[in-house]
Amino acid sequence: MDQYDLVIVGGGISGLTLAARAAYGNRLSILVLEKEQRVGGCLHTWRVEPGFWVELGAHTAYNSYKNLLQVLQERHGLDDLVERRKLGYRYLDGKRLQSPLARLGWFELLLNLPVGLARSRKQGASLADYYGALFGRRNYARLLSPAFAAVLSQPADGFPAQWLFRRKPRMKSAPRKYTWVSGLQGLAEAIAEDASFEVSSGAAVTAVRRVANSYEVTTDGRTLRCRYLAIATPADVAAHLLVQAHPEIATRLSTLPMADIESVAVVVPAERVRLPALAGLIGVNDAFYSVVSRDPLPHPKLRGFTFHFRPRRLDAEGKLDRICEVLGIGPEDIVERREVANRLPAPEVQHVELLAEIDEMIRDKTVFLTGNYFHGLSIGDCADRSTREALRLLKTHKQKEKHHA
Ligand SMILES: Cc1cc2nc3c(=O)[nH]c(=O)nc-3n(C[C@H](O)[C@H](O)[C@H](O)COP(=O)(O)OP(=O)(O)OC[C@H]3O[C@@H](n4cnc5c(N)ncnc54)[C@H](O)[C@@H]3O)c2cc1C
Incomplete structure (x- = not known):
């Protein structure tokens, strides 16, 4: 059975920043298990053709994401950050575009x-x-x-x-709003290249058990043993995985609601679209919450738009009709199209206390929880949470080593 000091379940930005932070000093053997063939989770870039990609999930990072930028700077450098051109959002109320x-x-x-x-x-x-x-x-x-x-x-x-909108210090050496040279997923890939921890993709964790003072982690084809376990998956998956090892935490976590988003991205020849250049659209009582455009990274021939639809409102044909209406195009104008199911936590005010309780419950344990459900959804919030959990982990490890010595 393979043994690691730390196994991290989930290779999204939370899991990867936790791995990078916990790897400081190279004192721990670390493995990240990611169920998909790619890392990044919600940082999901559809690379349509060389030099043209569209974001299916997150699209913008900010220079207030200091913990994220520090990880990148120390491990990779910031040269591959690309500034996003300043463009505004417009409201779409029926057929009316409004500032x-x-x-x-x-x-x-x-x-x-x-x-x-x-x-x-x-x-x-x-x-x-x-x-x-x-x-x-x-x-x-x-x-x-x-x-x-x-x-x-x-x-x-x-x-x-x-x-939302907590004031945070900015790292002035990075652009205020940026993406990565190959799209935001590239930023996660750059962190995953780190030689001080391993990443195994295509490895879905199916079960976690507590065995004596360690954890046993099972994937489709492998069973691993680790001293420390970190879960960096969406909250409901974390709840499911913790049922055997920490049922009391799993029960609480399972009460956090989740939101489904049906995202559809389209690529269209630039000259066919009637909309002016914009960062995106805000839907007013529409079937979609937003449309994110890639106009802040202009391309001479193509434009890309990702429609983030409310769940279960429209079928595939209905979505296509609405996309064509909004862009002022016909279905034949769509060069390529891609659909993904996105999911996010949907906390309300009462869940702040629930998460504080969960934090308190894990404080003296060898399980570590990170993700977008502790203090906010943004990439920066995830990196902040992972940094805090990595510090707790390194402190726990130091205490244990001292105790054994
Ligand atoms: C449509 C959309 C737009 C957004 N836009 C922005 C934005 O512009 N700026 C911003 O800052 N934030 C944005 N966000 C929020 C932000 O992208 C996410 O909250 C953040 O990336 C979540 O990271 P995470 O690592 O916590 O979770 P995830 O990205 O969900 O990663 C979890 C990972 O765990 C893996 N996993 C799940 N189950 C298992 C298992 N059993 N075994 C192994 N692996 C497993 C998943 O495959 C996934 O890779 C957006 C989110 C969405 C959905």
């Missing part, structure tokens, strides 16, 4: 903002409560509710306000 300012009621804003600023606190408030108090209820419904749903790819009114 955010066109949807803002100034009078309502001025009426609410002074009292809102004085009284509202993000802590314990939902996005609707917090921003509704600042901007006014009508402004919230017209302007912010669809924008938050687009950012989070889910109905987001109940989402914890403290988990």
Whole structure:
């Protein structure tokens, strides 16, 4: 049976940054197990042809993602970051394209903002409560509710306000908004190239057992033993995998809701599309939350758009019709098309406490949990969480070594 100090389940950005952080000093043997043939998880780049790719999941990273940038800088350098051209988002209300300012009621804003600023606190408030108090209820419904749903790819009114737009220091040596030279998945691939840990792709973990002071991890074709176990999968998968080893954590984690997103990406000859160059569209009562364009990385001949549809609203034909309507094209104009099922956690205010409880439960254990469900969904939030768990791991390891000596 293969033995490692640390096995990490999940080769998304959370699992990979945890591996890179835990590998400092080369004191631990580390293996990352990833079920797909590629690493990256939600960093999922569809490479259509050399020099042209479309993001099927995450599309933008920021220079406030300091822990992520530090890992990249130390392991790979930042030369392959590519700045995204500054373009705006527009609302699509039926057939009407609108700028955010066109949807803002100034009078309502001025009426609410002074009292809102004085009284509202993000802590314990939902996005609707917090921003509704600042901007006014009508402004919230017209302007912010669809924008938050687009950012989070889910109905987001109940989402914890403290988990969005936290002020963080920026790394000024990186562009403010960027992607990777081969798309965001390339950023995950660059971290996975690290020689100080192993990555095994196409390795879906099916079971985890606690055996004496270690864990036994089973994939389709392999059983592994490790002293420390990290789960870096979506929350519901983590809950499922922990059922035998840590049932009390699994039970709590299984109550965290998940959101499905049906994403469809299309590539179209640039001259066929009627839409002006834009970063993306925000759907207003539409079948989609957002449309993400790759216009911030212009190409002379092609344009790419990913429609993030609400789940179970439209069948394949319905989606195609809506895509053609929005882009002002016919189905014959679509050069290529790709569909993926994306999933994200859908926490509400009451889940902040649940996750604090889970954190407390694992504090003195040799199991480590990371992912996009602890403090926020962004890539930066994932890297922050992984950094904290890596520090806890290295501290635990040091204490154990001292105890044995
Ligand atoms: C449509 C969309 C757009 C987004 N846009 C942005 C954006 O622009 N900027 C931003 O900062 N964030 C964005 N996000 C959020 C961000 O991309 C994700 O929250 C983050 O990448 C999640 O990383 P993760 O590693 O925690 O989870 P995941 O990316 O879900 O990775 C988990 C990994 O675990 C693997 N896995 C699952 N089960 C098993 C198993 N049994 N055995 C082995 N491996 C397993 C999966 O295959 C996957 O690779 C977006 C997300 C989505 C869905």
